[in-house]
Amino acid sequence: MEKKDEKKIIKEFTEKSYKYGFVSNFDSDTIPKGLSEQTIKLISKKKKEPKWMLQKRLEAFGILKEMPPPQWAKLKFKEIDLQKIIYYSAPKQKVSLKSLDEADPELIKTFNKLGISIEEQKRLAGVAVDIVIDSVSVSTSFKDKLAELGIIFCSMSEAVKNHGDLVKKYIGSVVPPKDNYFAALNSAVFSDGSFCYIPKGVKCPMELSTYFRINEAGTGQFERTLIIAEENSTVSYLEGCTAPQRDENQLHAAIVEIVALDSSDVKYSTVQNWYPGNKDGKGGVYNFVTKRGIAYRNAKISWTQVETGSSITWKYPSCILKGDGSIGEFFSIAVTKNYQQADTGTKMIHMGKNTKSTIISKGISAGFSNNSYRGLVKINRSAKKARNFSQCDSLLMGDKCGAHTFPYIDVKNNCSIVEHEATTSKIGEDQLFYCNQRGIPEQEAIALIVNGYCKDVLQKLPMEFAVEARKLLEITLEDSVG
């Protein structure tokens, strides 16, 4: 009985979220649909941005106008009409509930299944924060602690106003607007996002999570994140949450830029669970994200992602290993089911000597979905003695889904080592029977096998995130074996 119930819960949840505060009330402070220079000026004005920011936006728009919309072999979607999108609306007003008792019980059940704490549940369900917990004061004391260390963690809008010199210096330095169509679009119209600066020699004492920021600003359709780690600093950054998220915006085009200066260490973890569309593939978020970091001498950038949502995911967190001895890592789990399409992977660009990169990608496909890994390992002539190890595994559930692996390797010197391993496997009848014989029912057996398959990546996530991610995988794949 369980399976059907789960489906229903998740389905209802994703559909009911309008009622429960996931969606803004569009009213007063919205500008008309469509993209033009006028729109961009208006956005910048509403956000009270300095001139240089508007200048950058307009430059990006100029570049965008010259670019054709992208075409990809493995993704199928209707062309997006940029003129039908609303590019600015005031920070979202969430519907407030007095207590969790007012929230949809099914929703709470899903939260409990995911192991989300009561406080987190209240926040997600849209319970008015001031009466339930002092999350504001949590967040304040948290900010005090960070400020003491000189760490800046705020919204991008604030950063543009208060830390203009840093933003001006680094924004677009890793992902320039001309990089790709969606990068140009984001650079022209980005709404908000996170800004994070870790001073020299500082080890950030806690995981920086967008959780604290979203309270203030809400996520946007065109998010922009910039992380700057000064020499010898360390930071671990968490993005997203495991609770299903629905958004009225079908197109999401975010940019994340990481600047890892000499000997710094940046870890960026994502759990992405946008609304994937219904069983027939209708609706759902298109997630086109450009994430890239640049690592200077002996610096390390590590991307870990668990992707279960969106109807289309297009995402290649990348590392430019510029400095000698720098390290790039990419650990990914991407799950697709029903009619979801995912095309994800990474790019590791080796420029410095003795640079190292590791790629571990685990794709899981169920239903009629398509899951592609696309990765580029590029070793420049200058990158003497560079090393890469890539492992791309695909797990198929049923026989109507697809898994594809496109590893591109480009090595320009002869003293580097590139290793690539790829496997495709199916959850075997014999594995299931073995579990069943030991008393483990089918759903639990699938969860066990999938978790085992993803272990290498789950281990890379911060503890609590890993626990949630594991549960998310279980719920996502329930009833998926065909």
Place this chain on the structure above:
Amino acid sequence: MLKIENLHCEIEGNSILKGINLSIGSGETHAIMGPNGSGKSTLSSVIAGDESYEITSGSIQFLGKDLLDFSAEERAHLGVFLSFQYPIEIPGVSVSNFLKTALNECRKANDLPPLSARDMLALMKSNLELLQMNSDFLSRSMNAGFSGGEKKRNEIFQLAMLEPKICVLDETDSGLDIDALKVVANGVNKLRNNSRSFLIITHYQRLLDHISPDHVHVLVGGKIIKSGGPELALELEKNGYDKLC
């Protein structure tokens, strides 16, 4: 305890079991011997509830229940255990996590609360000792990269953990070295009691030297063609199957 009557089964249209009759009393140990391809593993899979086989007629009674009405996991919950001839690998799932899940599922089905982490560990430790296994085993991936003998030992370790009522051992001896065979056989002997029965499938007398069966059956061409006491196994070892057929 287990009563099989006139059991016929087929797979993909090939008839494999052609009328098995076998009755195992509480606490008894039976051995089945038979040439390759005679249907021994098929019989054990059918008892365990492998749905790839189609039962065309016959019945299996287990503790008064019609076993064929139950799914594989329900049978496990009732106390049916199969030590696989070829144990399956589950990469990334540790032996301890696998067994914790399995044992707690069995307990849940029998209205028992899950074992605490401490009790679970204590139980695992004592069973590891029984089979003279190193505790490193617990953190290794289920059967992945195990040697043939280690896999077999791991099967009996699971048996010890799950405390089933009927234990089917499909060629547990194959792959075990001489010393390991003794250890595993001793383990099995310690697990024997009045309310636990064993069905031991083997090709060789060597296992039966250690675990002496109450009854021995000869399975040829999907039928039990002869049954007897322990002496039957010795006779087979000497003369082979030809003389019987």
